Amino acid sequence: MERVMMKGNEALAEGAIRAGCRFFFGYPITPQNEIPEYMARRMPEVGGVFLQAESEVSAINMVYGAGGAGGRVLTSSSSPGISLKQEGISYLVGAQVPCVIVNVARGGPGLGGLTPSQSDYFQATKGGGHGDYRLLVYAPGNAQEMVDLIGLAFDKAEAYRNPVMILTDAIMGQMMEPVVLPPLREVSPDKPWATTGKKGRSKPNLINSLGIVGEDLERINVELQAKFARMAADEVRYEADGVEDADLVVVAYGTSSRVVRSAISRLRQEKKKVGLLRPVTLWPFPQQILAELAAAGKRFLVVEMSAGQMVEDVILSVNDRAKVTFFGKLNGTVPTVKEVYDRIMSLLPEGGEE
Amino acid sequence: MKKIFAYPRALSPKRTHYCPGCTHGIIHRLVAEAIDDLGIQERTIGIAPVGCAVLAYEYFDVDFLEAAHGRAPAVATGVKRVHPEAIVFSYQGDGDLASIGMAEIIHAATRGENITVIFVNNTVYGMTGGQMAPTTLPGQKTTTSPYGRDTATVGYPIRVCELLATLDGPAYLERVSVHDPQHIIKAGRAIRKAFALQVAGKGFSLVEVLSSCPTNWGMTPTQALRHIKEVLVPYYPLGVFRAPEEVSGDDA
């Protein structure tokens, strides 16, 4: 295992290569350009393919072809580009094609700004494109998780035959941190379901999402929903830090969870009972643990770099059993430790000391 | 006894959903014959469009992917990059290829992507009920050009072979027709050549086939074939727009 200093975006790209990803299709957009640039250099070294597509629309459809043909394939983009990919993502789900999609999110709506944002949570977790579908969505909290979660993402994408999304942001992408890299893996594209050419098979393989007869479409959807139910049951991941004896649990992911962690460590030095619940999977959402904490009488603060998106899932999870307060930043800036500290202080009960 | 005519192996013996007199079926057969002739059935992968040929995967006995509307060249690119030894073709209508999918076809062509494109030009959106296509002729009536295509407000048809011939990328571009037996034989040769070039690794090949849509043209099958000959061919001249020097018509 090697330990190196890497930028989040590059750690993610190298993590993908180590996980056996040999195909990358993308289109330039800030703040994710380090990923395609890294891939352009690195793919030829491992016998892989980097191709700059003519648009995000083309890129995601190249992903559909490569994934349907059995390849471990990645695309990355940022918010406006991810919007363009939505039709393709819907097709990928419908045709059960595995792939990994990275969103290094920036502020919106529209052209928005280049600054880090968490305002694509709805798009990532509630569908995004047309039809009844879900993606497995991972939100890394540090550079090491960029490496670990992208490796996991490829394995899960293939296990479920479903696209997996990594939702991160510009700060996570630009930050340099030490990471431990796993060894290089090779994964064969010869999957039994993939379009590889018949090669002696008696029946051709088909990658398709068309269910032109009503019953066909119902059958496809029933199959997909059963798969999403399995994902919801088995794939929840979160980090719970000091939540058991906390009066207040702060819920945050990605960049905002890092700010929250700093504020909480100061508060703990001052003997305040505050915990952090950091969802690592945004879908499936860690509902169960939140419901349990609510039943145990905790209150919640949700911190996001958005007008309040994940907070809706927290409210749904606690289901009126607890008070949920929201603190968000809209202007593409990151909340400061002081802001979060003050907000938490204002919510703590009198004499909240241990 | 020697069998001189049989169902192509690369075609599944199924009844198609195409309208009576529609030439999509003939074009399917020509593609299947080319696959048989070249002995590439076991390594061929097709990409179906969104359009009347959306169910093409039902009729060919080869691996298939069904692409989003217009994106077949991008899907073909993804497949080909994973399996360079496979023979990859897309089968696309004129709305699919020359309207919504224009970016994908131009860029696949200019990359010289080693794939084959079968481009079926019937001057309308067949599947959605006969709306105006980018290839609809001046004055042609469709459901969204009920007074005839008015070039003053909606402009002119796109000639895809001529457009792609401005690029350095393509290896082979030819326009053919299937309105009578002689032209069907010629079309078959062009399609075979396009596949042969891919087998030889020569790069991007596209065959544009002028095709009938009696249903949306409001014609009988025979009127529709005559319409191709008398109206389409003069506007969309048949011929080779990019010839690969290395591979001759006979051995390809």
Ligand SMILES: Cc1ncc(C[n+]2csc(CCOP(=O)(O)OP(=O)(O)O)c2C)c(N)n1
């Ligand atoms: C994104 C999207 N837009 C529109 C459609 C509707 N649509 C289906 S087929 C088609 C046009 C097909 O025409 P063409 O490509 O010429 O094929 P033909 O049916 O004539 O063979 C359209 C517009 C769609 N399925 N997806």
Ligand code: SF4
């Ligand atoms: S609508 Fe036109 S193109 Fe479609 S099957 Fe019928 S005749 Fe052929």
Ligand SMILES: [Mg+2]
């Ligand atoms: Mg058409």
